[in-house]
Amino acid sequence: MNEQWIDRLRAEPVDIDPRPGFKAELRARIVAERDGSTTTSSPVANPHRRWWLLAAAGGCVALLIGGLVVFGSDDRALTPSTVPEQTPATTPVTVPSTTAETASTTVPKDSGAPPTIESTTDDLRFPNPLAVDVVAVLDPAPLEPVNANAATGDTFPDIDWAQGRNGSTDVWVIDDGEWAGTLFVTDFAIPWDIATNGITPTRIDDVEAVIDVERSMVVLRRDDGVRRIQGGTDSQAGGDPALLDAATQLAELVGIGTLDAVLSTNEFVPVVRTEALSPSVTYDFTVEVQVVRFERPPTINELRWAAAMFARSSDVEQIGPWAFVATQGPSRKRMLELVSPVDAVLIDALSDADLDAYRNSLQFPTVAESGLTVIDDRPVETGEVVARGEQNWGRWTVKRSSDGTCQSVTTAEWTPGGLVPYVLTTGPTCTEAPPTDPLVCFTSSFERTVVIAVGVVASSVTLEAQDGLSSTGFVDGEGGAAALVERSSSASDQTTVRIDDATYSC
């Protein structure tokens, strides 16, 4: 698939200068703000408004007009048309009793802060895990319209390898019993010399390391790549000193070895993983309700820490035996209530929403009983990996559907100085009939094309020489062979390959 428009997007100049005087006005505004002579954040000196605010303001007028039109033309508009006609069942749907052992698991003690409200498993809404076709709804619906989207779940099971990851563990950082952040520990296959190209390394104990203050991240050298210990994610960058300290401490404790020895201490606790179980139901797109499933029954403090992690906030309050509310920024809050030994309901709402009322109106019908139409816009699962390989430039993976008509390709390229691989995926693309051509070409940038010969060994493949083309040469993987082809700007877009006696182009 030709992705060269992405290169054009990258290269597109966005040459707009600020209007004359803007920089000086803002400088004055900063001084005034710092001196306390302004008290609001509205742009006084710069009366711009973002387009979305303009659009929203205009839209409010449209809402009023539209509302009047709807009201005047059709009284039924006053009756929400999207409320499920079927009354949601009030009886919980549970899985067969074979899972009861999980349900009756005793909640272990842990080292967190003592709960403010006593919690026992008797306080849970359901003694057994919920069925997989259950959905959490608010009845009556507090707002309209009501929409449901399929649970996104985890990424495909083979995606880690395809993206250059050899393993990952998430760790809660606990400070005096309270959640202080999350460390993401990931081992990448990217060779150390490439990952740290242009970066001066340091050492942590005896291990070569890079400390990235801006991303609260420590990267350690491993024999098979690098280990990244990151406080938060890139988007939370800004150099959180506490998380960088925690990342450094964990790096000192564990190095490049297994994390088992240092986890479950008072300071580092493995994250109890969750995945979305039910469709996500939104009300007016301002309230969102979803069931998530824990990998095992969480303790009360693990539930508290999970609530904090979901909201990325240590501002957490217990509001029920198994329920916590975390403030998420100035405008939103999230409630997490454990309703079965392993299932919790997440309610994401505006900060002034009545979460108690929402909690009291929670119902758990099956999707069919709910009357909801669930929109499933998840990416299509292509099928099985038919070929994959690792070379000195990165990894490549080809997946095909069982009938061979749909195909997707993922490449993870080792980026010099990037500390992590550069990952691109294309597809799935589908054809009426399975491809007869063994050649798969994947243009990851204007200069680089990964050429994969599926079902072919490297010794039978040759790249036809062309001016401006250079290649790593074909190297065998599992189920095929691949080469990275680099082209100069003057080279032809076409790549021609001979496989045995046949010629193929892409």
Add this chain to the structure above:
Amino acid sequence: MGEREQHDVTSEAGLLSFYEVAFDDVYRSAARIAWGNRAVAEDLVQDAFLRLVRSVQSGAVTSVGVGWMITTVRRIHIDGLRAHDREQRRLRSVSAPPSQPPSTGNTEIVSVLDGLDDRERTALILRYVEDLSVSNVAELMASSTRATESLLQRAKHKARDNRSAS
């Protein structure tokens, strides 16, 4: 200037010195994510610097680098998009027309992007112009990795279709 270089911003002189050295990079980043809309870019830059001032006043920040400012710009933009998105969905339920940000260019790529909705456009810019990983885009957009992959795929397909049609 390196994005990782830290500047002491506790004094007014330090803050203004940082403002002078960081302004161009921060503005460029804002202009990219705002896709050439000057008014949006200026608002983003202003909000980001004022947020910095308040963070310094509260004692939460004493030193800062350009990277922190760029991340702040991205977050402010996406928070704004999210609020706008909610509002637009509400308005669309009573047949209000969807809005488009004003475009400042006439190039083929700009027209391709103008055919995308706000989230799609922002995801593409973060992924392919800002070079963030999918997981980082997901984190910024408060979405799962899988949903973000889906969003990017949709956006790419739509962009390609737009390009073919143009």
